[in-house]
Amino acid sequence: MILYFTATGNSLYAAKKLDSELLSIPQELKKKNRHYKADKIGVVCPLFEFEIPPMVKDFIAGSEFETSYFYLIVTFGMHHGGVAVRTQEFLSSIGKKADYINTVIMHDNAIIVFDMDEQRKIEDTKRVEEHLAQIKADIDARTHYIQPSPQGESDFYNGYIHYREQAGPMYSFPLYQVNEKCVGCGTCSRICPRGCIRIEDKRPVYDYTDCINCMACIQACPAKAIKFASVQEPNPEARYRNVHISLQELIEANRQ
Numbered sequence: 001m002i003l004y005f006t007a008t009g010n011s012l013y014a015a016k017k018l019d020s021e022l023l024s025i026p027q028e029l030k031k032k033n034r035h036y037k038a039d040k041i042g043v044v045c046p047l048f049e050f051e052i053p054p055m056v057k058d059f060i061a062g063s064e065f066e067t068s069y070f071y072l073i074v075t076f077g078m079h080h081g082g083v084a085v086r087t088q089e090f091l092s093s094i095g096k097k098a099d100y101i102n103t104v105i106m107h108d109n110a111i112i113v114f115d116m117d118e119q120r121k122i123e124d125t126k127r128v129e130e131h132l133a134q135i136k137a138d139i140d141a142r143t144h145y146i147q148p149s150p151q152g153e154s155d156f157y158n159g160y161i162h163y164r165e166q167a168g169p170m171y172s173f174p175l176y177q178v179n180e181k182c183v184g185c186g187t188c189s190r191i192c193p194r195g196c197i198r199i200e201d202k203r204p205v206y207d208y209t210d211c212i213n214c215m216a217c218i219q220a221c222p223a224k225a226i227k228f229a230s231v232q233e234p235n236p237e238a239r240y241r242n243v244h245i246s247l248q249e250l251i252e253a254n255r256q
């Protein structure tokens with residue numbers, strides 16, 4: 001059994017490669033009592049600023065997992081920053097423990113930093129299939145492993161923390177602006193895992209209270225009408241969704 005969160009499909013694609021019983025975390029979060037029982041239970045999610053997303057942490061903290069093998073797979077795009085070690089520390093702080101935590105590098109969907117078209121060109125170099133096959137073999141063999149943090153990744157993480165302390169967050173609210181290309185289709189509202197967007201007079205209206213900046217809305221807009229408000233994007237016309245995952249799958253996973 002895998003519990004997953006995905007904004008643009010990478011983590012769902014990885015989850016599909018690892019198991020056939022998949023449950024969406026945003027859907028499961030609607031349930032009050034969450035108890036999962038399976039031979040192996042995995043959590044698959046993206047890396048957000050070198051951590052697993054707070055929503056995923058809340059989900060794990062508020063759920064019971066009855067299993068003899070608990071694992072986490074974190075998809076990321078450029079630097080994992082030693083997230084596996086920090087995630088095991090987080091689990092320990094809430095009285096839980098993983099048997100296996102690993103990361104897998106995929107397309108980087110952080111559009112405030114990267115041009116999605118340029119990222120597509122280097123996707124093949126990331127050897128996603130090979131890494132997922134290795135992780136699957138590890139899980140099948142019930143391998144015990146917490147990915148260590150190499151010095152380069154720790155340095156990158158510490159540099160980021162230092163930068164954030166000096167410069168503050170990379171973005172501010174309101175995050176997005178919607179331009180005249182919007183046709184009021186409502187895709188943004190349906191794909192938001194936090195229920196932050198309602199459609200009024202055929203226009204999206206954001207309530208950022210629960211927004212986790214997952215970028216699902218901005219990436220999925222068919223008219224590319226949503227842009228970052230406070231950040232200059234490297235390429236405001238380039239958007240990303242994992243090629244193996246349909247828009248409908250993302251909506252079904254995240255719809256509130």
Ligand SMILES: Cc1cc2nc3c(=O)[nH]c(=O)nc-3n(C[C@H](O)[C@H](O)[C@H](O)COP(=O)(O)O)c2cc1C
Binds near residue numbers: 009
């Ligand atoms: C808000 C945000 C923060 C991110 N932070 C990182 C990061 O710290 N390091 C990294 O390598 N990739 C980072 N990424 C890229 C994603 O982790 C990566 O593209 C992931 O595979 C997306 O998964 P998904 O398609 O399942 O949503 C970030 C993406 C977003 C939207």
